[in-house]
Amino acid sequence: MLPSEIATLFDVPGRLVTVQPLGHGNVNDTYRVICRTTFDENQFVLQRISTAVFPSPEKVMANIKAITEHAHGKIEAESDRSDRIWQLPRIIKTRDGQDFHLTKDGQPWRALTLISSARSHEKIEVPELAFEAGQVLGHFQRIISDFPVDQLEDTLPGFHCTPGYLRNYDAVLQSPGAQARLTASPEARRIARFIEDRRAFTSVLEDASVAGKLRIRPIHGDPKISNVMIDDFSGKGTSIVDLDTVKPGLIHYDFGDAVRSTCNRAGEEADDLDEVVLDLDLLTAFVRGYLREAGSFLTDNDHAFLFESVRLIGFELGLRFYTDYLAGNVYFKVKDDLQNLNRARVQMRLCESIEAREPAIRRILESASAV
Ligand code: GN1
Numbered sequence: 001m002l003p004s005e006i007a008t009l010f011d012v013p014g015r016l017v018t019v020q021p022l023g024h025g026n027v028n029d030t031y032r033v034i035c036r037t038t039f040d041e042n043q044f045v046l047q048r049i050s051t052a053v054f055p056s057p058e059k060v061m062a063n064i065k066a067i068t069e070h071a072h073g074k075i076e077a078e079s080d081r082s083d084r085i086w087q088l089p090r091i092i093k094t095r096d097g098q099d100f101h102l103t104k105d106g107q108p109w110r111a112l113t114l115i116s117s118a119r120s121h122e123k124i125e126v127p128e129l130a131f132e133a134g135q136v137l138g139h140f141q142r143i144i145s146d147f148p149v150d151q152l153e154d155t156l157p158g159f160h161c162t163p164g165y166l167r168n169y170d171a172v173l174q175s176p177g178a179q180a181r182l183t184a185s186p187e188a189r190r191i192a193r194f195i196e197d198r199r200a201f202t203s204v205l206e207d208a209s210v211a212g213k214l215r216i217r218p219i220h221g222d223p224k225i226s227n228v229m230i231d232d233f234s235g236k237g238t239s240i241v242d243l244d245t246v247k248p249g250l251i252h253y254d255f256g257d258a259v260r261s262t263c264n265r266a267g268e269e270a271d272d273l274d275e276v277v278l279d280l281d282l283l284t285a286f287v288r289g290y291l292r293e294a295g296s297f298l299t300d301n302d303h304a305f306l307f308e309s310v311r312l313i314g315f316e317l318g319l320r321f322y323t324d325y326l327a328g329n330v331y332f333k334v335k336d337d338l339q340n341l342n343r344a345r346v347q348m349r350l351c352e353s354i355e356a357r358e359p360a361i362r363r364i365l366e367s368a369s370a371v
């Protein structure tokens with residue numbers, strides 16, 4: 001079925017005017033839908049959930065429903081004390097009352113409210129936006145921090161478990177296709193050596209979790225800068241979107257993912273590796289915004305592992321992109337065959353920059369924590 005046919009199945013008033021591609025997601029297909037009545041217009045987000053990535057879309061939707069209901073209640077309860085109207089998308093049901101529509105050929109489609117008069121950025125340059133991104137993540141984590149984690153499904157077992165990605169990498173490496181790609185590309189071999197040098201470090205967060213130093217909590221799972229919505233009028237963060245990966249996990253996965261995407265001015269698709277650095281001004285602003293909200297629930301151990309999360313999550317994403325390149329680009333959407341290799345180069349360069357700036361990054365994390 002066409003997106004325009006699917007769009008009419010959801011409970012939104014008006015006649016369908018258009019369905020347009022929205023954003024640059026690497027997994028799902030996302031559209032903006034516009035419907036008009038005689039007197040107004042209704043816009044919403046329509047998405048086809050990738051079953052290759054999310055084998056149980058009903059679990060994804062159950063998590064989104066549970067967490068948004070909880071979060072909307074908290075936002076309402078705090079609204080009188082808040083400096084802004086915080087927003088979070090809500091599920092729009094199908095006309096027959098379902099949370100998503102499954103096509104005859106097994107494709108799950110869902111609709112969500114659109115956060116209007118706000119925009120997201122694939123990459124940012126100014127500390128004011130990094131501050132807002134930090135606050136948006138801290139706010140989201142705070143309002144879901146009291147949600148019972150055992151009521152959330154694990155929609156993607158192994159997601160952000162870096163040693164698991166390493167095992168998968170080792171398996172893919174054995175395939176003839178991966179070996180051919182390695183033989184053909186010195187750049188691919190350079191990344192393979194980069195990974196080898198960091199094997200021992202990949203379990204740093206999982207070990208801390210097993211040792212009881214870090215606790216499993218509700219997390220967003222994918223708080224990259226392009227999932228942060230900034231209000232067009234106030235310039236303040238208003239919402240975090242893309243709630244597919246809300247699940248039990250370590251808040252450090254979120255922190256590291258937000259930092260690696262917010263504090264790299266060159267962005268995930270950079271062409272020039274010399275421009276890829278962990279920007280300390282953006283980091284300072286991000287951490288200040290984050291701790292304004294998250295300071296109230298972080299423990300001493302949580303603080304102690306923030307640097308590791310910054311170093312690890314960029315590396316992990318590089319490993320995931322690289323493995324996907326070696327596997328023939330089966331997970332992340334690509335425009336050309338080398339895109340995942342280039343994405344991996346960018347994240348590994350960022351990891352190098354994080355390692356080179358470790359003392360300065362630790363100082364920023366510690367001084368912001370002490371305020
Ligand atoms: C994927 O689909 P999207 O773009 O929201 C990926 C994230 C990565 C991100 C990198 C479920 O997110 O983990 O950090 O690409 N999502 C999944 O851009 O694997």
Ligand code: MG
Nearest residue numbers: 222242244245
């Ligand atoms: Mg996502």
